[in-house]
Amino acid sequence: MNTIRKAYRAGSFYPASDRACREQIAACLGDYQPPAEPAHVIAGIVPHAGWMFSGPTAAKVFKSFDEKAEPQTFLIFGAVHVWDIGRNAAIFAEGAWQTPCGEVEIDREFAAAILEICPDLVDNEPAAHIREHSIEVQVPFIQYLFPEAKIVPIMVNPNHAAVDVGRRIGECLASYPTLVAILGSTDLTHYGPSFGFTPFGTGAASLAPMKANDQKIIDLATTMKAADVVLEAEKHRNACGAGAIAATVAAAAALGAAKGYLLEHTTSQEVMPERPASDFVGYAGIVF
Template structure:
């Protein structure tokens, strides 16, 4: 089977199985989170280097596992612009230090029949941290579950893709869970956004305003409001991934969401530029 190599292993996260397992066990031991009352069907997770947001992503995905390992996990991500072509890896598998994850080719084919994707292959692809950084967590927590990695633009197509994913899985008799990968506000001189000034006071303002607003939109389970907020306030770098995941969750019947954790890179490394991270379960 053709395998897409791991691009960020050894830099953004460990490149050995032993070190991945060690860090994942440490993330899971760091905090004990209360699971939701009902079986979750989706999660929103951050995708910075593991040193900054790995714990939040890992623990949200552990809660997503619940009591039912699905046939397939659909992972929405990619840094795209409105009206960009969506992307998909429709065959082969993706490497992780803990073992490969095979693409659910039947579900991917259904998506490709419905939408015009920029199809990637295991040999020709745009390196992408948004999806890759989740894969070792998924391999560790869910075993050899199949995946469908999908890049989604931040526009109305994201909602259509999310809904159709669930309908197509239902037609195939597959159980699915979904993951939307995004970081929150990228603030500071490094990112060209400094309307609150710099330093701790600016950090407090971003937490209370930009990040709080986008988190609240996610918790309302309204993908269109998430898109509008992110595009107007620049407070989610992959709003399309969030919108697709929320739309899929609604199609599966979810009616509630919970914030599992929130932090920023400033919390670990104070500086004039920082990024927000949230874990959300639904």
Template structure:
């Protein structure tokens, strides 16, 4: 079966503007307005939401704004997301060699792809990626904050957190490698109840407690893998923003929670 070498956008014009100029302007606006949260020393990993930009773009921007000082350093971005449409046992990397957005194409990192696809629990399949929005909506932010970078998109399905951590470990690299976990928090609770639930989830993440479930975060599998790896590498999570759709663009009867969290090695950075 012939595989397309390029993955075309599935949610341009739905989750974010399809017109490159409007998209560029919207992302630039979010980044300019991003309020610095806790100061973060060179984040190694970020957890960011993946709803339509009017709902979660401002929250995501608080993490991406932290990357601009490292736009020359970061060369490779591992992007992990849940699978919203296709059941995957384990994890899936795409056969596609690049992901297209209205801002241009982003190449899939060949070396990382070869390393990942040989690991236990990882399959090569374009299907989980074809209609999946959770990685796609991150790309215009990366294209707006980094200079030259490749990506490794990983759709995390029914996977053991230790297996996810093993993939991260194999591709950990140095300062040139950034990990992006695409995940929303609680789904469709009333506003106050969602705030309460999401705060509890954040507390668990701060404790590097890798037992999140899908009710707490749709990307729980990927986050748990990161938390195991973060513990091993002594990374500290910093909450940059925590809001929900009732704060941004939705009504408050049934909301979706969004957080931006950056993980950094706070003990080991040199002050130049």
């Protein structure tokens, strides 16, 4: 079955034309050069807001892959916003995804391998992806920098099974013949009256404690504490993609990563300081 997943957020979260996408990606990349460490990159965590807010942070992770790896496939763990969070993780196992930059093929062989090793944890459920944006906004970056690469999208619920999903996939990749890069897509604290979350008050003075709230889950990711991520997010509301983080960290650990490296931590307010200091969202770019 040749299933085509059409772009859902083109024209809102990111541009609706190929040319505009490529121009904005080039602007997000700028002249960024990744730091020396780590010398090789196997996994990353990227934000998924509109590119005008989080695109430059995500670009730093993609640039690190461009400089320090040659992935043939990107496995992307997505944050669940609209799917039933009581379900298993949901994979899009065959066909292609369409963006303004064209179509990117699903790595059917690797998707099939995941379904074989995770029959109790991952369902072949393409419907889970139709209205989600957390994976979609990453795909044009892949098309721009890695035009031959394939993808495997998986929506990962924020529950205890996320760690097992990541660990099993990482163990599979340790001996897998194709070089697969792992991405986890998440934004951090959604803070302010519009989000119904104001434990530190409101206004400009709440930005610093909100970033400190972000830092709690960043620290868990960079110290490889995958098993603590979901509970942390439940307690402090500091990630919308806790399942994606946990799965990414667990997979990276299974592949031998000992720590994560924070490339950037910022907020929507810092990106656009001219906006009223009311509602903020945190963004982090991390590589392993």
